[in-house]
Amino acid sequence: MVGRMPRINTHYQKLRAGYLFPEIGKRVRAFAAAHPDARIIPLGIGDVVLPLPVPIVDALKAGAEEMGKRETFRGYGPEQGYDFLREAIAASYREQGAQVALDDIFVSDGSKCDTANIQEIFALDNVIALTDPVYPVYVDTNVMAGRTGEADDSGRYGKLVYLPTTAENGFEPTLPAGHVDIIYLCSPNNPTGAVMSRAALERWVAYARKEAAVILFDAAYEAFIREPGLVHSIFQIPGSRDVAIEFRSLSKSAGFTGTRCAFTVIPKELCGRDAGGGPVSLHSLWNRRHTTKFNGTSYPVQKAAAAAFGPEGRRAVQANIDYYMENARLIREGLSSAGYRVYGGQNAPYIWLRVPGGMTSWDFFDRLLAEANVVGTPGSGFGSCGEGYFRLSAFGWRENVEAAVERIRTNCRWEP
Numbered sequence: 117m118v119g120r121m122p123r124i125n126t127h128y129q130k131l132r133a134g135y136l137f138p139e140i141g142k143r144v145r146a147f148a149a150a151h152p153d154a155r156i157i158p159l160g161i162g163d164v165v166l167p168l169p170v171p172i173v174d175a176l177k178a179g180a181e182e183m184g185k186r187e188t189f190r191g192y193g194p195e196q197g198y199d200f201l202r203e204a205i206a207a208s209y210r211e212q213g214a215q216v217a218l219d220d221i222f223v224s225d226g227s228k229c230d231t232a233n234i235q236e237i238f239a240l241d242n243v244i245a246l247t248d249p250v251y252p253v254y255v256d257t258n259v260m261a262g263r264t265g266e267a268d269d270s271g272r273y274g275k276l277v278y279l280p281t282t283a284e285n286g287f288e289p290t291l292p293a294g295h296v297d298i299i300y301l302c303s304p305n306n307p308t309g310a311v312m313s314r315a316a317l318e319r320w321v322a323y324a325r326k327e328a329a330v331i332l333f334d335a336a337y338e339a340f341i342r343e344p345g346l347v348h349s350i351f352q353i354p355g356s357r358d359v360a361i362e363f364r365s366l367s368k369s370a371g372f373t374g375t376r377c378a379f380t381v382i383p384k385e386l387c388g389r390d391a392g393g394g395p396v397s398l399h400s401l402w403n404r405r406h407t408t409k410f411n412g413t414s415y416p417v418q419k420a421a422a423a424a425f426g427p428e429g430r431r432a433v434q435a436n437i438d439y440y441m442e443n444a445r446l447i448r449e450g451l452s453s454a455g456y457r458v459y460g461g462q463n464a465p466y467i468w469l470r471v472p473g474g475m476t477s478w479d480f481f482d483r484l485l486a487e488a489n490v491v492g493t494p495g496s497g498f499g500s501c502g503e504g505y506f507r508l509s510a511f512g513w514r515e516n517v518e519a520a521v522e523r524i525r526t527n528c529r530w531e532p
C-alpha cells in the first residue's frame with residue numbers, strides 16, 4: 117500500500133525553520149502553567165493590535181453593501197486589481213518620486229504570498245542571495261522549490277549565498293563577492309529594524325545592472341520610515357526599473373493583517389532570459405502566473421485599501437503608525453538606559469538588541485520571560501547571524517509596552 121502512495125515533494129523535508137514560533141509558544145505555555153499569576157506581555161509577534169481606522173471600515177462596509185444590491189453587485193474583478201486602487205497606488209508612488217505606472221502594479225491578498233511565489237517565474241539553477249538574519253519566507257520557498265540543497269548544522273543551505281547583516285557592518289549587507297542572479301532585500305528590515313540608505317541602494321542597483329541580476333525588494337515597512345531623505349521605494353533609484361521588483365503591503369501600515377491586501381510592482385521593461393538567451397518580460401510572466409493562479413482580491417477589501425490612500429484614510433493610518441513608533445521609542449530608550457545595546461526602532465517597528473553577557477538568544481529569551489515576564493523573539497530564529505540578538509516588536513498596547521520596559525529596567529538591568 118505505502119509503496120504505491122504518491123511521492124511527496126521531498127524538498128519539503130529539507131526545511132529547517134518553522135519551529136521558531138511553535139517553540140516560543142511551548143516555552144511560554146510551560147512558564148504560564150508554572151506561574152499562573154504572572155501577567156505575561158507579548159512583544160514577540162509581528163502583528164498589529166490597533167483596529168482598522170474608521171474611514172477604512174466605512175469603505176469596507178460600503179463595498180459590502182454594493183455587493184448586496186443587484187445594481188452594484190460585482191463578480192470576478194480584474195486579477196491585477198481594480199483601476200481605482202491601482203491609480204491610488206500609482207499616485208502615491210508619484211508623490212514619493214518613484215516611477216511606477218498603473219499597469220506595473222499587481223494587487224494581491226498579501227506580500228507573504230507574493231514574496232513566496234515570485235521565485236516560481238525563475239529557473240531552478242539561479243544563484244540566490246539573501247541577508248542573514250532574514251524573513252524566513254524567502255528561504256523556505258526556495259527550499260520547497262528545490263533550489264537550495266541541504267541545510268548544514270548551522271541551518272544554512274549549501275546553494276544559497278548569505279549576506280551577513282550585523283552590528284559589525286552597520287546592518288548594511290555588503291555586495292556579493294561574485295555573481296548572483298537574484299537578491300532579496302528588505303528595507304526597513306524585519307527583523308533588524310535597519311533601513312538601507314540611498315547610497316546603499318544605489319550600490320545595489322549598480323551591482324544588479326552590472327551583473328544582470330534582479331533585486332526582489334520587500335518594502336512592507338516603508339510607511340514606518342520617519343527620517344526625511346530616506347528612500348521609500350527602490351524605484352526612487354535611477355536605473356532600477358530594469359533590475360527590480362518591489363513588494364508592498366497594507367498589513368503593517370494600515371492594519372490589514374486580518375483584512376489582506378498587498379501589491380507587487382514589476383516594471384514592464386524588466387526582463388529575464390530564456391533557454392536561447394533571448395529576453396523575456398518578467399511582467400508578462402508574472403501576469404500569466406497571477407491570472408492563472410489568482411482570481412483577484414475581494415472588491416470590498418480593495419475599496420477599503422483605496423480608502424487608506426485617501427486624505428482621511430492617510431491621516432488615520434499615520435496616527436496608528438505614530439502610535440507604534442512612540443512604542444518603539446519607549447522600548448529603545450528604556451532598554452538603552454537599562455544598559456542594553458539597541459538597534460532599529462527609528463524607521464521600523466522592530467527593536468533589535470544585542471543579547472548581553474555572551475548569552476545565546478534562547479538563554480536571553482528564557483531570562484526575559486522568567487524575570488520580566490516579557491516575550492520577545494530570539495534572533496537566532498532568523499538565521500545564524502541573528503545569534504546573540506533579540507527582536508522586540510513595537511506592535512503592542514502602550515500600557516503593555518510601558519509595563520514591559522519598566523519591568524526590564526527593574527529586573528533585567530545590565531551593567532556593561
Ligand SMILES: *Cc1c(COP(=O)(O)O)cnc(C)c1O
Nearest residue numbers: 226227228251306336365367378
Ligand atoms: C509582515 C511582512 C510582510 C507582509 O505580509 P502580508 O502577507 O502582506 O501580511 C511582508 N514582508 C515582511 C518582511 C513582513 O514582515
